[in-house]
């Protein structure tokens with residue numbers, strides 16, 4: 397993609413530390429034009445997610461429309477946000493916040509997605525890195541949405557890699573499995589960037605510190621503070637992450653897939669989500685086209701699923717994009 401004709405992206409997010417890494421990668425990348433940030437519950441409440449999206453974009457000097465979206469899962473009861481992973485505030489418990497002059501777009505996230513897709517048919521890429529309630533609701537408002545959007549990229553799910561909420565479930569899907577199954581069945585051009593690849597990419601905290609030292613800017617200081625909290629969590633539970641003292645890249649990988657798809661090896665198949673019981677939130681992929689007597693898999697669209705990744709190339713690209721001259725004093 398030519399930077400003079402960048403991807404128009406709506407970023408659907410629950411910020412969240414890795415969401416913040418992803419947002420700053422997108423804002424820094426010359427081939428990405430973030431035209432809206434739609435928030436949802438997930439890593440934090442939806443109110444906190446919207447507050448964080450406004451704050452992160454404002455301190456980076458951007459005035460991008462930010463909307464508030466769904467606050468709970470469709471069917472299952474909501475759970476308290478995982479403050480032990482992202483902090484009570486979603487950004488590693490910031491000591492203070494600078495005043496900002498940026499307020500919410502009054503529309504609900506789903507309505508904003510529909511309005512933008514109708515206004516720019518075939519042009520918008522939707523990168524979704526939180527629970528999928530906003531997309532599911534947008535599909536209910538506008539059933540033609542899959543034809544109005546250019547492409548949808550999800551940080552969601554897992555096929556072979558163990559889950560991170562249960563042995564089989566990834567957090568974004570587990571948070572709203574009914575919405576996720578709806579989204580996987582909608583028929584858009586869909587790519588799943590899940591734990592099969594995001595658990596391969598460990599972002600060293602030292603890299604984020606070097607970026608903050610380079611820019612000496614509030615935005616990258618906030619990112620460094622947040623990633624330090626997140627890296628402590630991951631280093632506490634995964635010895636191989638502790639060795640590097642870092643964190644999984646998760647959400648930023650969805651954007652790196654957009655800008656550098658050659659870093660990823662993908663498979664294609666039908667994805668369904670278990671919505672109840674011990675397997676709830678499991679993403680199950682039909683990887684081979686063989687006959688099965690059980691129904692529920694026929695006439696479902698195909699998802700492209702990232703299975704392998706060049707982790708070193710991802711980290712090098714993340715670092716060089718964030719080191720570029722994208723922040724203004």
Ligand code: BDR
Nearest residue numbers: 412414415525567568646
């Ligand atoms: C996903 O869940 C959230 O905690 C992260 O922000 C990421 O989107 C990883 O499973």
Ligand code: CA
Nearest residue numbers: 412415525526
């Ligand atoms: Ca997220």
